[in-house]
Amino acid sequence: MTEIVTPGERLALSAEYDAGTGTCVKDTFICATLVGIKRVLPAGQAEAEQRPRVEVVRSGVEPVVPRAGDTVTARVVRINPRLAAVDILCVGPKPVQQRYSGVIRVQDVRATEIDKVKIEASFRPGDVVRAEVLSLGDARSYHLTTAQNQLGVVYARSAAGVPMVPLSWQEMQCPTTKAVENRKVAKLDA
Amino acid sequence: MAGQREAQSVPWFADERPAEVIADGVRLDGRSLEEFRNVFLKTGVISQASGSAYAEFGHTKVMVGVYGPRQSERRVEYSEQGRINVDVKLASFATRQRGIFGQSPEERELSAGVQAALEAAADLASFPKASADVYVLVLEAGGGELGVAATAAALALADAGIELFDIVVACSVSRVDGCLLLDPSTDESFREQGGLVLALLPTSNEVTQLVSRGRWSGSQLREGLELAMGGCAQLESAARQCLKDAVVAAAAKQRQQQQQAQA
Helix, strand or coil: CCCEECCCCEEEECCCCEECCCEEEECCEEEECCCEEEEEECCCCCCCCCCCEEEEECCCCCCCCCCCCCEEEEEEEEEECCEEEEEEEEECCEEEEEEEEEEEEHHHCCCCCHHHCCHHHCCCCCCEEEEEEEECCCCCCEEEECCCCCCEEEECECCCCCECEECCCCEEECCCCCCEEECCECCCCC | CHHHHHHHCCECCCCCCCCCCEECCEECCCCCCCCCCCEEEEECCCCCCCEEEEEEECCEEEEEEEEEEEECCCCCCCCCCCEEEEEEEECCCCCCECCCCCCCHHHHHHHHHHHHHHHCCECHHHCCCEEEEEEEEEEECCCCHHHHHHHHHHHHHHHCCCCECCCCEEEEEEEECCEEEECCCHHHHHCCCEEEEEEEECCCCEEEEEEEEECCCHHHHHHHHHHHHHHHHHHHHHHHHHHHHHHHHHHHHHHHHHHHHHC
């Protein structure tokens, strides 16, 4: 029996249940914040999950907004010596429906020798990168970082327009012309 | 030019407004004093929008589209919380007089009114820096536009998947010759000595917006508010049912599509 709930409806007592996604706690009640189906998940094994959890699952498209700590996939739009401007394409596995701008500053490109970083040798316009959201940034763009091994360029085309093959964490090679170009390459699990 | 301006304000409806709106406790359209007009609510009517709703309260017809949460415009400054921007437009054919070019003062007031009614209901912390743009189009202004627009906009926000602490329901009350009329039409509110619009979050009865016009004595205002709160309670069940019906319909459509794909 699926129970459909609407925002504001009281789902359970906050003393007996934990609030999951799509819910909020108001006084002593857990109330729904979305239109969807109410689900009760049994208590987990971990210390923090002693109580069963109530959540509301929404059918249809959920609006996706980048938050601090999320891993995002973005395309580089513009570079200058201080930063690389990107368009965020997906947050985790979910594509975004609206345009979100992000920025990878020169000090956030990699973890070591950050004062010697050259943006030109790390990203080029058109590259697809995997990055992590550092913070909400300013009014115009999110601040992103690629300063981890698994973050960086995942897809890039060479000057000849051919998708390149990664050689190391700093280099990619064009399979047709054999030219080597510099990028901050992501180390993806095989 | 002056001549052109006058030509633009030729009224659509040349009839005079009726002088008497109540006779023996029965209103012009046959309703009792505390009866709503025929209410029709539906969500998911604009496919390109993140969420949408259409509401008809008798002759008042309102269509709402919600786009977002999406990146705020560049010139807007940074905010830890999300923003709701409301833009109400009265279609040029919606009122007795043809509408002027650009946004009229009435539209600005309606936009501010609907925004105030909605802001307390949405969980703005769930979409920081982004904004949800709410576009309201009034197709026919038959009375009580602010209330109908606020209710429809709340349904559209819920349809868009924006987290809300509660839905918003709103209704209007007019006082004509000492009688309190619930959900007045334009003819009735034209003859009013006082009117009010109440928007609230029904589960906790928290008022998000209260607009009062004209003269009210203390006891009249109390009675008027009680009538409006009762009206909102009636609307609440219709609004929640509308949202639930949309979920059922979407699930049925998805099942049908899956069956067709398998066949």
